[in-house]
Amino acid sequence: MIVPVYRGLEETRRCIESVLASELGPDVELVVINDASPEPALVDWLNSQAARFTLLHNESNLGFVATVNRGMRLHPERDVVLLNSDTEVAGDWLPRLRHAAHLSADTATLTPWSNNATICSYPDFCRDNALPEGFALSSLDRLCATALEGQRVEIPTAIGFCMYIRRACLDAVGLFDEASFGKGYGEENEFCMRSARSGWKHYLAADVFVYHAGGVSFAASQSEHQGHGHKALLRLFPDYDRMVQAFVASDPACSLRFALDMLRIGAVDQPRILLVSHTRGGGTSRHISELVTQLQGQAQFLLLQPDTEMGAIRLGLFDAQGWHNPQLFSGAQAECLEGLLRALQLTRIHYHHRVGLHPLFLDILDRLALPADLTLHDYYLLCPQITMTDAVGRYCGEPDESGCNRCLQERPVIGADHIAHWRRHSRDWLQGMTRIFAPSADTATRVQAYFPDVQVQAVYHEPELSIAPPRVPALAADEPLRILVLGALSPFKGPDTLEACAQAAARDGVPLQFHLLGFAYRELNCNASGYLQVHGRYAEADLPALLAQLQPHLVWFPGSCPETWSYTLSAALEAGLPVVAPALGAFPERLAGREWTWLVVPDRPVDAINQHFMQLREVIREGRPPLTTEGSIATDSFRYATDYFSPDERAVQPAASNDILAHLRGLLPPPALGNGVRLTAGRE
Structure with missing residues (x-):
């Protein structure tokens, strides 16, 4: 076992102490090679410990x-383990690696899982990770050993932080290429490509986990060496990047990471919540992330979503960093999914949407017979079109049943042949909910009018939203009024109205300038005169700088759908900008009592809209604030962070790992048991 050392006393000390404390098995020699370290304290410590291992010093x-080639030449009859000095190991890691290395005669290298190992990283693939909360190296390695015993996944290249190399492969293809790779980076990839060309294979040893701090020993010149090494590698093997990208795209180890995730969730004595949603993103996805963040440290969350509309589903751990290792379940695997969900001993289900979920999976969730919550993000349960808008995206006015049935005839929705049947089914489902949350009082009232026998509780999203006092940017007499529309505009968000207003302003030559910071469902006509400018997608973190650059005089919401919340309104409120919004949905209550705010009739004619903007231009230019909007802000005492769980729900025991593992077996490939070739285990 070879540990090359250059920098990092504390990291090196932890590495070597962990190796010596682990179960190495027979015939293992630890060789530490000091590559002329510039740190005297590190050299002194190595010399003081030389009786415990073989210590070599490079003169330069x-x-x-x-350095590692020097070590690999020491015992030409032995297998080799290369171990970075910023790693730590635990338990019987090496006997497990050795066992995996000798399961087939064509095995060249083994790489274990690590928190920082690109394609062999866990919990997240191709990311530098911290150890999962609640798990130390020893407990995580033991989990891998128990859950994934004998599991190997073929990989295109080993990862050099911890690399078991069989001597038979070294004898066949030679050592690392010193001439091409100099000080390092890329040499293990070249070795793997060179040996693969001769029929050797490389594997992830999924039942071993090794901690890797990353880039400590040779960090000072890491970036320079990486660039040089990658160029050298591509000169020798031009297809290397393509092979790795294909592996990343297929991600054959995902099911193994998923299995570890499920066992970790089950091991924690916290409520386990199953979130159910759609795949359409938007405010629903954002609220789910915010909910999980608010409850971080109080519960474990899983997210279940349809993979394709009316097809399979994906299930995965969900936390404040996102969705991890989602596993695909087809209809044929429904029994496996149901067994796994039962074995996890879930506390409750929290529905955020069910559009796109096949009835097969909805039936599974019903059979779990768990307490269930629902957050309403739109009007799907009363309107199969979801948004209560007509074919061109305008508010439909909520006609009687005959009007809704005409809409369904013109725009059919699967499963919605008659509106009365649709709403009766929705009512029955709603009656099974423990709690129903709506993000605004308007949404709660609007939904409850259709389902009077269910109780809907208004609980605002973003309880900690920081609302700035309205400020009005200066507007010169010869300056156009800059009107900003924010976000992703589907048809009911008003992109057609936005485009028509800009075209009318250009036709009439009035000083109005429209900006879309975001994008529309189709390409908008931005004429050369600059009356409409589309700035494209933006990251939330960049929004303050973009607003400072654009300097809008007001934010306009051109849609006429009754919004349930509107995160783009939140952005405008945080920025303290004047707002023009329809007097519909959540807007009136969220804007109640606010200065420099105008609530308008939805679906006004284009010329009336522009005429109003011209009036506002004079109001803003003269600094004459309008009357504050009427009404009061609806509030609710319920807070997710403090009120989501009852005391009884917090008292949760870990789930039985054997039960979870039993239902995971069907998702995993059979463990490698050897190919019938009798191999002699080498020494390290």
């Missing part, structure tokens, strides 16, 4: 490649 700095 040779770099990683020449």
Whole structure:
């Protein structure tokens, strides 16, 4: 076992102590090679420990490649383990690696899981990770050993932080390429490509986990060496990047990471909540992330979503960082999914949407017979069109049943042949909910009017939203009024109205300038005169800088759908900008009592809209604030962070790991048991 050392006393100390404390098995020699370290304290400590391992000193700095080659030449009859000095190991990690290495005669290398190992990373693939909360190295390695015993996944290249190399492969293809890779980076990839060309294979050893801090020993010149090494690698193997990208796209180890995630969730004595939603993104996805963030440290969350509309589903751990290792379940795997969900001993289900979920999976969730919550993000349960808008995206006015049935005839929706049947089914489902949340009082009132025998509770999103006092940017007499529309505009968000207003302003030559910071469902006509400018997608973190650059005089919401919340309104309120919004949906209550705010009749004619903007231009230019909007802000005492769980729900026992594992077996490939070739285990 070779540990090359250059920098990092504390990291090196932890590495070597962990190796010596682990179960190495027979015939293992630990060789530590000091590559002319510039840190005297590190050299002194190595010398003081020399009786515990073989210590070699390079007279000058040779770099990683020449240093490990020196070590690999020491015992030409032995297998080799290369171990970075910023790693830590635990338990019987090495016997497990050795066992995996000798399961087939064509095995060249083994790489374990690590928190920082690109394609062998866990919890997240191709990311630098912290250890999962609640798990130390030893407990995580033991989980891998228990849950994934004998599991290997073929990979295109080993990862050099911890690399088991069989001597038979070294004898066949030679050592690392010192001439091409100098001080290091890329040499293990070249070795793997060179050996693969001769029929050797490389594997992830999924039942071993090794901690890797990353880039400590040779960090000072890491970036320079990486660039040089990658160029050298591509000169020798031009297809290398394509092969790795294909592996990343297929991600054959995802099911193994999913299995570890499920066992970790089950091991924690916190409520386990199943979130159910759609795949359409938007405010629903954002609220789910915010909900999980508010409850971080109080519960474990899983997210279930349709993979394709009316088809399979995906299930995965969900936390404040996002959705991890979602596993695909087809209809044929429904029994496996139901068994797994039961084994996890879930506390409750929280529905956020069910559009796109096949009835097969909805039936599974019903059979779990768990307490269930629902957050209403739109009007799907009363309007199959979801948004209560007509074919051109305008508010439909909520006609009687005959009007709704005419809409369904013109725009059919699967499963919605008659509006009365649709709403009767929705009512029955709603009656099974423990709690029903709506993000605004308007939404709660509007939904409850159709389902008077269910109780809907208004609980605002974003309880900690920081609302700035309205400020009015200066507007010169010869300056156009800059009107900003924010976000992703589907048809009911008013992009057609926006375009028509800009075209009318250009036709009439009036000083109005429209900006879309975001995008529309179709390409908008931005004429050369600059009356409409579309700035494209933006990251939330960049919004303050973009607003400072654009300097809008007001934010306009051109749609006429009764919004249930509107995160883009939140952005306008945080920025303290004047707002023009329809007097419909959540807007009136959220804007109640606010200065520099105008609530308008939805679906006004284009010329009336522009005429109003011209009036507002004079109001803003003269600094004459309008009367504050009427009404009061609806509030609710319920807070997710403090009120979501009852005391009884917080008292949760870990789920039985054997039960979870039993239902995971059907998702995993059979463990590698050898190919019938009798192999002799080498020494390290």
